[in-house]
Amino acid sequence: MDFVTAIPSPLFVATSYKSNGKTNACLQSWACFSGDSKGFYAILSSVNKKGHLYQTIKEKSEVVLNFPSADVYELCLATIKHNGFEDDEIALSGLTAKPASKVDAPVIEECFMNLECKYLWEREITENSPHVLMCLEVVNVCVDEQHLDETKQGRYGGNGLLYNIHYPINPEDFTGKSHDWIAVLTKYKDMGEY
DSSP: OHHHHOOOEEOEEEEEEOTTSOEEEEEEOOEEEEEETTEEEEEEEEEETTSHHHHHHHHHSEEEEEEOOGGGHHHHHGGGTOOSTTOOHHHHTTOOEEEOSSSSSEEETTSSEEEEEEEEEEEESSTTOSEEEEEEEEEEEEEOHHHHOTTTTOSSSTTSOEEEEEOOOOTTTOOSOOOEEEEEOOOOOOOOOO
C-alpha cells in the first residue's frame, strides 16, 4: 500500500557510531516530527532490527538526523554502497563528519539541518515484525544560516527539504513500475499570520 498511496516522507541520513568507533550512515525516510510542551520528537516508522542503525541506537541511545539539500543528495545516497561494519560510511561517501554538540553521534557537515536525538522507546507495529517504530527525543537542532533565513534560501524550494515519494502504482491490480522519486517542497500559498 506504500506504493498505492505514494505519501511523501522527509528524507534524511541517520548517523551514529558503531561499536568499533566507525561512523554509521543510514539514508532513511518514513518518519514524522512532532512536538508538545515537553519536547520535540522524531518518530521513525520503519527501522530494520537487523540493520546497523538499529544496532547502534540500541548500543548508544543517540543518533543525529541529517537533512541534505539537493546538491549533496548523491553523496548521501552513496552511503548505501559503504555499509560494511568496518566502513567509515560518512568518509567513504565523500562527506565530512564532525562530533555533535549534545549527543555522542556524528553530524554530516554538508547537510543543512541536523537534529541531535536521544532514544526514548520502540514498538513493533505487528508481532514479530522485522521493523520497529522508534521514538527519538530531539535535544538539539542546528540549521545553517542560508536555510534558516526564509528571505535568503529557506528550508523550502529547489535546494531545501527533500522528500521520498513512492511511485504510485495501480491500486486495483498493483501494476506499474514501483520505484521511488525524490522531490522538493515548493511554497503554495501564504496563509497569513495567526
